[in-house]
Each structure stands twice: as structure tokens, then as C-alpha cells.
Amino acid sequence: MSGVQSIERAFSVLRVLARGPLGVTDIAERAELPKSTVSRLLAALEAEGAVEQVEVGGGYAIGPALAMLGASANPSAGLRSVIRPFIEELAMLTGGSAGFTIREGDSAYWVDNVDDDGDALVLLADQTGQSFPLHSIPSGIAMLSKMSTQAVEEYVARASAANGEPIDVELLRRRIGRVGSDGVVVSREDLDAGVNAVAAAFRGPNGEWEGALYLQGPSFRFPDDGDEHRVAKLVSEAAMQLSERLANG
Template identity: 30%
Template sequence: MDSPADVLGRGAALLRALAAAEPDGAGTTAVARAASLPRATAHRLLTSLQAEGLADRDLATGHWLLGPELFLLGTAAAARYDVTGQAQPHVLRLARTTGESAFYSVRRGDETVCLLREDGSFPIRSHVLHEGARFPLGVVSAGLVVLAHLPDAEVEAYLDRSDLAAEHGPAHAPGPLRERIAQVRRDGWALNPGLIVEGSWGMAAAVFDASGRPVGALTLTGIESRFAPARRPDLGALLLHEAHALTRATT
């Protein structure tokens, strides 16, 4: 029999999988795969979560979605944890200044989670990031810039316990990833040259807490032609300026 801790851990994994599947949701098999659970176990736990209002199911599609009770819980927790109000002016300024889509993501354990998005005036969008999207550290520009600003010992421990290449391709193997980390440390900002979706590029700068640890990232994304080499230093400087300003505002 599963211990209460096992059940809670599996339920949390399912909720994270549902968050990643928003806004359209996903079927039981896809949610189970994302949570690394057997399908029967996932279905049993999803049904229990639905009974508590933590999950919901679209009767037309059969897709599972986050439930209404999570909105109420999130509202209660917002006073302690919500940083989007402080981040929003910086994200909006980046979008208006550059014309690109701008984002704020936060670190949660071994992942970054996108909390905020503002679209700029350029009509072609990149859709890799969206509110609620989660990526492992080292993946997309936000995850890369956060990882690069961790101490070497933590970086190596993370690479030892992760297999990013299996899911995200050989460019995320430890060797190439270490090279990109070194480049981030030289530049101050991170570049994702279309490694997740071909032609969809991104740049990010880290936001820090009072102790100097990376807690999140501001990101710009767009099509490849908008991130030409001649433009990158200007975009990097804008990202660093806003990231430093947000760090000062939150510490």
C-alpha cells in the first residue's frame, strides 16, 4: 500500500502535469506519461483530485484540467508568494521597447515556471513559453540563465541527476550545456538558439534574491531573424537592466 507521502507526491506530480497541459488539458495517458505514473494509477488519483475540486474533466474531450479549488487556494497563497505585480512593469517595458514577447519565470526546485507574459508589437509570436509552462533548469533561456548562476557544485550535482538530452535532444547533454553555461557567465545573459522549437529563439537574464541566488528570469522570445548577432547585445543590455531593477525592487 502506498504511504500518504507517496500519494501526495504522485498527486503533486499530476497537478504539475495538468498545469503544463493548460489551457487545453490532456488525456489520461498523456497526463500519466508526463507524471511518470502508470495509467491506472494516474486515473485513480485524478478521479480523487476531481472529487476534491483540484482537477476537472472536459466531458466533450475527456481531457483533464486543473480544478476550481486550485484557484481559491492560489488566491489565498498570493499574498505571500505572488511576485507578478512587481514583475509586470518590467515585463511590459521589455515587450514595448523590443516588440518581442516578454516573460517572467521563477525557479521551483529543478524547474522554471512561467508566471507572466506580455506580447510586443511584432506580429509573429513564439509559442514555446506561456503562463504555467514548466521546463527543467538548463532548458530554454530562462532555465539556462538560472542554472548558469548557481555555484559549480550545484550545477554538477544537477547534471549528474538529470538526463536532459533524453527528452530535449543532444544539445542538452552535459558537454554542450556546460559550454553554454560558460557563455552565459561571460555575457551575463542566456541565449536559446531555437533548441526547443526550430526558429523560435529566446534570451534571458536572471533575477536574484537578497543572498545573490537566482530565483527567476526575465525572457524575450521571437523568431530567429529578430535575434540576429548585431541585435543581441542591445537585447541583452535591456534584459540585464530590467532584471537588475527587478532584483532591487524585490530584495
């Protein structure tokens, strides 16, 4: 088998595994390769960390080395594929706009957003791809609430200098102080007139508080009367489940 042919066949195996873990026989059938060839390729790929055996004698899955390379090429895209199901479910269960931001220095970068299609009244301006100072949006407040007091003070100093005017420190402290023990930020038009929002921070693969999930909608409509507690609980639980998902790869 030539070097080029080996590479082509290895990528055929990896493309098959990108859909989910499979055994050698299934991989061979889907890649249209001899089982013996697939076994040799898997052994070589496993040695490099490109694939891994799910359990002894079990199927194979994409390995940590390949996942790391993919994440380094486009971290946001990798996170988006993992988090999408979480925000789609939040939007569906609440009728709100759901999405997530990730921390980039002193800013929250708006990565993805999903609107519930059932009610056009809930649709808000899509701010995907934009960055905002952490203190200026609910998901940013959620991330700030996970920082130490000193780290917050240092952030305030940097953000004030960047804005050219001082941030209202006492107001920021009050907003952080209102974050519940469950880590949920509830904004009732506090940061955006006419918009109510709920947000909670999540941990990234390295265990650090790297981003936040949010739900939002027009204040006259979202959340429904008496539904705020349920919505907050849904966001909190989703953030915890997402943190566990990212920690476990």
C-alpha cells in the same frame, strides 16, 4: 466600537493603503472614517507590522507582516504584480515576447508572458503555467549559470535520472560557459528551433537567484538586424533593477 466593526474598519484602511502610501487625513477621507479612528487603527496595525510609517511624521504603507502573509498565500501572484511592468516595458521596447520564470526545484516554472501587440508575427505559443527542466530553456540556463559547478553536476545527475536518459553534460557546460559576464544568455535557436531568445537571472527577496527574465521571438524576425546587443543590455539592466526592487521590498 465592537470587535467586528473594528475589523471592518481596519480592512477599509488596508484597502486604501493597497493603492499606495498615504497620510492619515487622506486615508480617513478615502475610507470615510473619522481621523481619530484612523489614527487609532493605524497605531494598532503598525504594532502588528500590518502597516508601517514611510518616514517619521510621514504617510503609511502596507507593512512587512501583511506583505509576507500575502506572498505566502500566493508567491507567484505577488511576484507577477511586481515584475509585470518590467516585462511590459521589455516587450514594448523590443517587439518581442517578454516574460519571466521562477525556479521550482529542478524546473523553471513559466509564470507570466507579455506579447508586443504591434506585430502579430512576433507572437509565440503562450507557455504560461508550464514547467520545464532548467537545462531545456534559456531562462533555466541563466539560473544554472548562477549555480556552483558542484550544484550543476548534482542537477545533471537528478535530471538525467528523471528523464530516464543522460543529459549531454558537455553541451550544457558549453551553453553555461557562453553566458556573458553580464549574466545574459543568448540562444540563437539553440534550445527551440525557429526561436531566438535572450534571458538573465534575477535575485528574489531573500537574495537568492530565484528566477529569470526573458525576451524571445521568431528567429527570422527577432531581434532586428544589429539589435542583439541592445536587446541583451535591456534584459541585463531589467534583471538588475528587478533584483534591487525585490531586495528593497
